[in-house]
Amino acid sequence: MNIHHLQQLHNHQPMTMKMDSMRKRERNKGMEKERLQVMDLSGMSLDSLPKPALDLATICKLDLSNNNLQDIPESLTARLLNMEVLDVRSNQLKSLPNSIGCLSKLKVLNVSGNFIESLPKTIENCRALEELNANFNKLSKLPDTIGFELINLKKLSVNSNKLVFLPSSTSHLTSLKVLDARLNCLRSLPEDLENLINLETLNVSQNFQYLETLPYSIGLLLSLVELDVSYNKIKTLPESIGCLKNLKKLSVEGNPLVCPSMEVVEQGLHVVMEFMQHKMNSSGERPAKKRWWMMKMVKCGTFNKQVRGGKRPEHEGYNMLKHQKINGLASPGFMGMLSPLRFFSSPRHSFG
Template sequence: MSRLRGVAGRDPRAGFKPDGRDCCTSVPQGLLKAARKSGQLNLSGRNLSEVPQCVWRINVDLPEEANQNLSFSATERWWEQTDLTKLIISNNKLQSLTDDLRLLPALTVLDIHDNQLTSLPSAIGELENLQKLNVSHNKLKTLPEEIANLRNLKGLYLQHNELTCISEGFEQLSNLEDLELHVGENQIEMLRAEHLKHLNSILVLDLRDNKLKSVPDEITLLQSLERLDLSNNDISSISIINLIFCSLPYSLGNLHLKFLALEGNPLRTIRREIINKGTQEVLKYLRSKIKDDGPSQSDSVTETAMTLPSESKVNIHAIVTLKILDYSDKQTPLIPDEVFDAVKSNIITSVNFSKNLLCEIPKRIIELKEMVSDVNLSFNKLSFISLELCMLQKLTFLDLRNNVLNSLPEEMESLIRLQVINLSFNRFKILPEVLYRILSLETVLISNNQIGSVDAQKMKTMENLTTLDLQNNDLLHIPPELGNCVHLRTLLLDGNPFRVPRAAILMKGTAAILEYLRDRIPT
């Protein structure tokens, strides 16, 4: 015990006093003791007006039992405590949080909904492991710019606050995936295109009960979006482009939405009976207006869109403003030359040719090799990858899902900046060998193929790889050596015919899977 006290005395954060002080009367010691074992603490509905210091310092200060002359069983060794990873302090009367929040760096979940917070401390940006943040039902008027530092954030809940805009830097939260992004019931008047650019994996966007007067055309970049709630805003008209103030773009009809809510807007250009028929009828109406109201109707339209022989449009606004070359969802087997001609001297960082009938990658994509970083070729009929793609030296994101690929060229090894590749829903039977040699890769998504094996030894060399999705393949055996890939934070194996690890292990998450595999490595 004396040795441990000495350690605490040298820790400037510990604040341990030998008088056994305990200023934390509002939180039972039993709860704190249990939290040190489980890593989870629930203080919901305790009428707290502030967070007790002993909560912030739960992993810093020595616990009360350290002062007592007790013997400890193996299950009561407080010095083997677990870092707090989940903190719930919802349904209280908190008006502020202190910068002591930084003393819980291991937090992955922070739930502080239904309080009276008017602001968040800048220290929240130091919670680099945070994956879910719920600050709904508070009185927030702004968000700290440091929230952009939460690069691992996957779930963000902001509804029912007093926000007037989406904060700068929001677009840097590139890991916002598979979430329910709720910013409803605020005071937001404008949704800017730059907020949407990096949210291409978002499933739900809730903007109800705000003061939006328009929605940018760039909302069609959210190709994974399933639910969009725009009810009870100030959207009054629909236009083919966003030059008319107070507008909803017809191009919204190109999204594959399962739910679209427009009720409660002063819309004048879409009949109420159409809205009442439901989402699919509204989308059908919007798509029909794209065809009916071509860009030749006014000079203002011809300035921002050009008509091609296929009667499809090149979004010049996206090229100039967002640096995106978008020719998606045209169901065309070829990309017209006019599309590449429209780039002219503009800088292009993203290319979206998804949802077409391409059997090969356009050769003219090589013209963008010095600038493009994101390429989306999903939902086509590609059976091979051309060498032109392998010459895009700045490529960091590549989406090839839903094609008919069964191999990748060795020349892809030259893509030394590639971080994310999506190969799901293709015809791969093995993990392509070239992927093991692209050491910059951080995310490999290759679910719903026919993969029968992976090389764990080669994968161990991929030290930047944090996410590997192998769901719904033909894996009969998971090599125990895969457990040595400790850099993996997300390993998805569901839907394969192997017998071990069992489903119960898979449900515990990546860390448990890797530990299970490591324990079975032959010695």
């Protein structure tokens, strides 16, 4: 073998070793994935959990739905280290174990159709969680700081409970796309909704005699496609709804609406939007609260301020900003400082 061939072999060897190393890592990942198990114990009329034949750390999905379970042992969830999906819907559960916070890889949690009155605060440690379904329970409140840690949550379903309010931290769920809080006892929504930059569907219908107003910040949900506020006690929609340029569906039936009138509503969404925009852009005198809100919107650049004859007419030349997503922010507190919409926040709802 001549020197030229030896040199070629020497140059080729590091690349071959690198490729072998990559293949080995891929094989290991594949073997680890195959090692993980799905355990289905649904619909077996279980009153308690049998001793599992599998190593709990190998379970990635556990389906315990449609049984008669009254509790989940703390020791069980503490050992489900690779759990990604936990389904315990339609049982007799009154609470969840605090060790639920050990499920650092959990992406989907379904606890619907139980008798749960509150979620453990430790659920905030499930930072990989993308979907939380707690429909049809007896929840009267959510953990106060739930929105500060569940930064990957995309869908929050808490319909058919007894919720009186949503915690202010809800507005920090920046990945949230769907919020379903219908059929509760909601008296209000958080005033500072501006950080829900990805929210596409908001359903707060059927809170009946409790929900009478919507916050002005609803006009800053620039990704919103569907808004359902039907069957409440709302008399006036916020003018800011005229800012929702991506809105495709607005449900307001079953409310004692005065503004806009039902005659306007019956003409379709585009007429409602034009009505709200016109009302927002009108130069008539506004209550102090509305003037304050409009000034914040101007500071955020939501409106183009046109100058004519050296004077600035009030909010003339309505124009929406292009919405840009904000990715990779380390903490909700820091995120709130960076958001250009932070001016909208009220001191009463600020968090240190």
